[in-house]
Amino acid sequence: MKKRNITLTIGAVVLASVLVLSYFLFINKTETVNSEVAVATNKGELILDVTTDKAMYDPGDKIELKVSFKNQLKQDLKNGKMEIKIKHLEKQVGSTIEKEISIDSNKTTVVTEQLEMPDTDFKGYLIEVDVKNNEKKLVDSATVGVDVSSSWTKFPRYGYVWDFRKGVDTTSRIEKLKDYHINALEYYDWKYRHHMPVGENTEVWDDWSGRAIYGETIRNYIADAKDVNMVNMAYNMIYAATNGYEEDGVKQEWALYHAEGDSVGKHFKFQMSDSTPTGITHLYFFDPSNKEWQEYIFEQTNKVFEVFDFDGWHGDTVGEWGKMKTHDGEIVYVKDTYTEFLNAAKEAIGDKYLSFNPVGAQGIENANKSDVDVLYVEIWPWDSDSEGLKYDSYYSLKKEIDKSREESGGKSLVVKAYMSYDYGEQHPGMFFNTSAVLLADAAVYAAGGSRLELGDNGSMLSNEYYPAENLFMKQELKDRIATYYDFIVAYENLLRDGQENTDNRIEFPDYANSGVAVPNKIWAYGKQDSEYEIIQMINLLGVSSDDWRANEGKKETPKKITDFEVKYYYTNEINSVWLASPDRNDGRTQELSFTKGSDENGDYIQITVPSLEYWNMIYMK
Structure with missing residues (x-):
């Protein structure tokens, strides 16, 4: 397991192992294919960390x-x-680099x-680092993921910043x-005002809540990024x-305006605070389809x-807050304005990127078919999709990712879903539940x-509200999240x-x-592309x-x-079987033996899998 900026616990060296599978019982015909596997993993006896100098690399x-x-x-x-070996899925790329130490x-x-x-574009790699002693025995090993992509939009890994104080x-x-391979940052509440993001003073200003924002800090973030x-x-x-x-x-x-029967009601607004140093307490909303508002914003x-x-x-x-009306009494549903607004916005900002958050996935289909560069959504468990399925389960996350990919022509959805929300507000300063986070992440990534x-x-x-920072990661979760991000980079070409x-x-x-993600069962489903058949497990x-949110801060460890x-x-026809998991062997691919057979349900292979902790991916060529 990879660690970030810590001293690792000492562990034993993992020995090479051979997995030989037995013949099946109760089958009509069988054929066995064997493979020999050498397994290595980082135990921290020697290697503290392996990192790269960039989050993403251009080809070449x-x-x-x-x-x-x-x-x-x-x-x-x-x-x-x-x-040092460079791997793309199960294949080594180039020669092994050797260096005395x-x-x-x-x-x-x-x-x-x-x-x-x-120099091939849009490819993920796993770099494996092995250290051997003078007797050629493996003493420690570690890995790191590398994304070679000319644009972040194919494999987005979104992060955020919010602290723009001086210094x-x-x-x-x-x-x-x-080091988590984040390739895009959302700058949260950096602006002067929502309707006027840049004010007269571009060196220091108060945001709506009265926080001091320093232009130099923003510029430093941008330059460093x-x-x-x-x-x-x-x-x-x-x-x-x-x-x-x-x-x-x-x-x-x-x-x-709120629609009140046949009449125009009060201005649609949200109260953000009872009082602030700036005197700003409310957000007021305007018609996204209004051409003059578009021109202004x-x-x-x-x-x-x-x-x-x-x-x-x-x-x-x-x-989406239901039926609204314009100043002239025309009926408007905000979600129905998304496609036209976003297409106009993309044209207006030219070669700049555009991403967009249809909160609660309400109207997400209109964002998906627009000209946005990256799909993004903030999920709340009480909202429902067009078929009435609430977004409260692991399966609902998968279903929306699938649907968004289809509606957008293949784009990968970025999901923002707040873990243990109420627990965090009631117990600020406490920790995320590791199992809850890893299961939710696995559901989305797989x-x-x-x-x-x-x-x-x-x-x-x-x-x-990003500055709240109610909950924190324990060291174990930090370590495992680092490995998960290496994994989704290394296997991006099998995942999305x-x-x-x-x-x-x-x-x-x-x-x-x-x-479909039923409690107390293994959630397993198949995928395929032109080269591989895949089992996500x-x-x-x-x-x-099966709730992803773990709102009370609790979730059993599988x-x-x-x-x-x-x-x-x-x-x-299957010729080889491979296992990759962020939960074992630092995400390295391991070849597995398998047996072929057939029965009344068709031709199959049977595999002995070494372990399943949270998430396995088996891919077959």
């Missing part, structure tokens, strides 16, 4: 690999050898290596997010203004790009989506690169399973609820199982 870039060591082997390492006991050192990567060490904060190949997105709502908007040129006749947004080197606009909403969850100074999001769901039959002879054994059988009815 060189990678600076940094390996941090501390010798805790209780003896000197003399005339050892460091071996000697480290005295309890001493630390850092070794850097320049790596030439393939913030932006470099170290960006460094932390870079660009240095490590991260995109910077300026957050702002698409249709909101704050108190005093009329003095700044916003016209009342652009407003949205697009002009204000383009002023942002004149003053700050942001790469795009992250548009936000407060969701389906082909990604998460907005990591941000400012390495924190994890639990509230829609054109894979489609299949209905291939999957059986677990000794355990209950389901294709998430462990809900011993987990009593029952880990070992050496269990999986029976998979394949579409195409």
Whole structure:
């Protein structure tokens, strides 16, 4: 398991193992295919961490690999050898790089290596680092993911920043997010006012709540992020203004009003606070389809790009609140305005990126078919999709990721879903439940989506007001999240690169399973692309609820199982079977033996899987 910025616990060296599968019982015909597997994993006896100098690389870039060591082997390492391999899925790319290394006991050192990567665009890799002693025995090992992509929009890994006080060490904060491979940042509440994001003073200003915002800090964040190949997105709502908007040129006749029968009711607004130092307490909403409002807000947004080197606009909403009316009495549902507004916005901001949040996934279909560069949604468990399925379960997350991919022509949905929301508000300063976070992440990643969850100074999001920071990650969760992000980078071409769901039959002879995330069962379903058939396998054994939110801060740890059988009815002839998991062997691919057979349900393979903790991915060629 990879660690970030800590000293690792000492563990035993993992020995090579051979998995030989037995013949099946009760089958009509069988054929056995064997494979021999060498397994290595990082135990921290020598390697503290492996990092790269950027979050993402353009094709043809060189990678600076940094390996941090501390010798805790209780003896000197003399005339050892460091071996570096670049893997794309099950294949090694290029030759093994070898470098002699000697480290005295309890001493630390850092070794850097320049790596030439393939120039193929939109590919994920796992770099494996093995250290052997002078007897050629493996003493420690670690991995890191690498994304070679010319744009962040194919494999978005969104993070956030919110702290724009004077003197913030932006470099170290960006460094932390870079090591999670975050390739785009949402700058939350950086602006002067919602309807006027850039005010007269661009060096220091108060945001709506009275927080002091420093332009130099924002510029430093942007510069540091660009240095490590991260995109910077300026957050702002698409249709909101704050108190005093009329003095700044916003016209009342652009407003949205509550519909009260046949009449125009009160101005649609939200109270944000009882009182603030700025006197701003409310958000007032305007008709996104109003051409004059569009012209106004697009002009204000383009002023942002004149003053700050942001790469795009992250548009936000407060969701769908039912039938509204314009100043002239025309009926408006905000969600129905999204496609036209977003297409006009994209045209207005030119070559800048556009992302957008249809809160609660209400009207998400209209955002999905628009010209946004990246799909994004803030999920709340009480909202429902068009078929009435509430967004409160693991399966509901997968279903929306699938639907958004289809509606958008293949884009990967970024999901923002606040873990243990009420628990965090009631117990500020406490910790996230590790199992809850990992299961929710696995549900999203396995389906082909990604998460907005990591941000400012390495924190994890639990509230829609980002500065709240109610809950924190324990060290175990930090370590595991780091490995999960390496994993989704290394296997991005199996997770969200054109894979489609299949209905291939999957059986677990000794355990209950389901294709729709049922408590106390293994959640398993099939996918495929032009080269691979894939089983996504998430462990809900011993987990009593399928809710992703864990609102009370509780979630059972799944029952880990070992050496269990999986029976998979394949579409195409299977020649090799591979296992990859963020929960074992630092995400390395491991070849598995399998047996072929057929019965009344068709042709199948049967595999013995070494273990399942939270999430396994089996891919078959």
